[in-house]
Amino acid sequence: MFTLWTLISLIISVIGTYVFYPNYSGNAFPFFMDIAVVLIFIPSTLILNSLIHQFIYFVIKKTTIKYICHLLFVLYGFYLFNQWFSNPPLQLKLLIYLSLIIISYIHFIISLSLKHVSKRAIEKLLPDFDD
Numbered sequence: 001m002f003t004l005w006t007l008i009s010l011i012i013s014v015i016g017t018y019v020f021y022p023n024y025s026g027n028a029f030p031f032f033m034d035i036a037v038v039l040i041f042i043p044s045t046l047i048l049n050s051l052i053h054q055f056i057y058f059v060i061k062k063t064t065i066k067y068i069c070h071l072l073f074v075l076y077g078f079y080l081f082n083q084w085f086s087n088p089p090l091q092l093k094l095l096i097y098l099s100l101i102i103i104s105y106i107h108f109i110i111s112l113s114l115k116h117v118s119k120r121a122i123e124k125l126l127p128d129f130d131d
Contacts, residue, residue, distance in 0.1 A: 002115040006054070009047050009107070016044030046100060049077065050107035057112075074101065 020041040027033055053070060060066045081097050088096075 001118045001121075002111065005111060005114050006051065009111075010051055013044040013047035013051070016040045017048060020044070042100070043103075046104040047107055049101075049104045050111065053104070053108050054111055057108075077101075 020036045022033060022037045022041060024030055024033060052073060056066060056069045056073065060069060078094075078097050081100075082093060085093060085096075
């Protein structure tokens with residue numbers, strides 16, 4: 001269940017990020033592009049963000065290195081966000097970025113829950129199974 005969830009999330013988010021990347025040059029319908037960015041591109045990038053955090057969480061075993069990697073990734077994301085949205089004041093950018101990170105972590109928590117539920121279901125079906 002967890003693997004299927006991760007695979008579907010990865011495929012949908014990569015397609016949504018690639019197809020709906022905002023490109024306003026020569027665009028006859030900029031309002032449609034704005035709607036597509038808000039409804040498809042930003043959620044797709046948030047899911048990719050969550051998947052990268054999952055990768056860090058499951059691959060790196062040492063806790064301090066794991067936290068440092070998470071922190072560096074969040075700071076790099078804010079740097080990219082800051083470069084992309086250069087007009088609003090810093091306080092507004094921080095507020096928006098933190099709200100987006102919270103949304104990304106909701107996907108991360110759902111994924112962790114699915115992993116633990118899947119692991120328990122396998123342990124009930126196969127008591128001698130070691131992960």
